[in-house]
Amino acid sequence: MLLEVIVKEQMALLVKLQEQDQTLGRLRRQIREGPQRIQETEGQVETLQGNLEAGKNRIQEIQKLQRQVEAEVEDGAGHVGKSKIRLLTIKSNKEYQAVLKEIEDSQRANAEKEDKILGCMEEIEGLNEELQYQEKELFAVRETFEKEKKTIEAEVRQGEEQASEVEQRRRDTAKAMDPGLLARYEQLRARTGGRAVAYVENTTCSGCHLNIPPQMYNELQRRDSLKFCPNCDRIIYWKDGATAPEGDMSE
Ligand SMILES: [Zn+2]
Incomplete structure (x- = not known):
């Protein structure tokens, strides 16, 4: 239960961080x-x-x-x-x-x-x-x-x-984030051109638009560990409304 809370919290921070980075990107462009x-x-x-x-x-x-x-x-x-x-x-x-x-x-x-x-x-x-x-x-x-x-x-x-x-x-x-997770996020962000975190909806990763394996999808819904998309390596989370970011995350 505690682990689930931590994972959920870190995941929410990751999503928030990405939103802030996207906002910053837009502002810097402007x-x-x-x-x-x-x-x-x-x-x-x-x-x-x-x-x-x-x-x-x-x-x-x-x-x-x-x-x-x-x-x-x-x-x-x-x-x-x-x-x-x-x-x-x-x-x-x-x-x-x-x-x-x-x-x-x-x-x-x-x-x-x-x-x-x-x-x-x-x-x-x-x-x-x-x-x-x-x-x-x-x-x-x-x-x-x-x-x-x-x-x-x-x-x-x-x-x-x-x-x-x-x-x-x-x-x-x-x-507020785990330093290891933050480092991983930064690495992924540099590699993916800005989008390190992706939600999964109906078993599809929003980052690469490919399906993730059903087993992983079940694990993802438990939210007790961090998951990475097997296709694009992005940090993924299950989109159920609770941790979903506001608005559309697509670029
Ligand atoms: Zn993916």
Whole structure:
């Protein structure tokens, strides 16, 4: 009877320890992932900012081109004016025709350049509209990011507080345990990737999902000795509601 009490008590501590370890694992993940999540969202803001900058640079380039072409048009117009004055003093018909052609060529070139200027203006207008849209988007995304960042930071802080509480409780649990059993638990935990204790329900081990032998299942129900799953080596216990952990233990 005494043995049964001890086994039951140790088993309950083991289950508790595992729950605390699982909670700690979840909290540490939450703490670790916080800064990563912030960085990801920050990356989105930076991408939008980059696009906006690129758009602004493109506008400046087009404006520069436009100014250049405008200067050329002005030069061309000046040239045409001078040529027209020259026409008045030319005596030779051949030369007159040549200058006339020159004027026509310059005028045609200028007309093409004026089209180019119009094209620049249209492109700038389109880009400006796009930039306005992008600026609004950036503003909204940045606002969301600032909110999210605060939420995540609060979650991380909360996680850290909870983790130190659970760590304290875990130390208490471990202290109450048989040192040999605790060592075995730690070994199994390292080997199984976190789950050293498994319940058995309807003769099936919840750790490896394989059946345990009927003889062992009967012994398990007596709860007077610690049992290990013959398939996965996990410490197993009979799930009858009394020692069952709260919630689902599956990962
Ligand atoms: Zn098993």
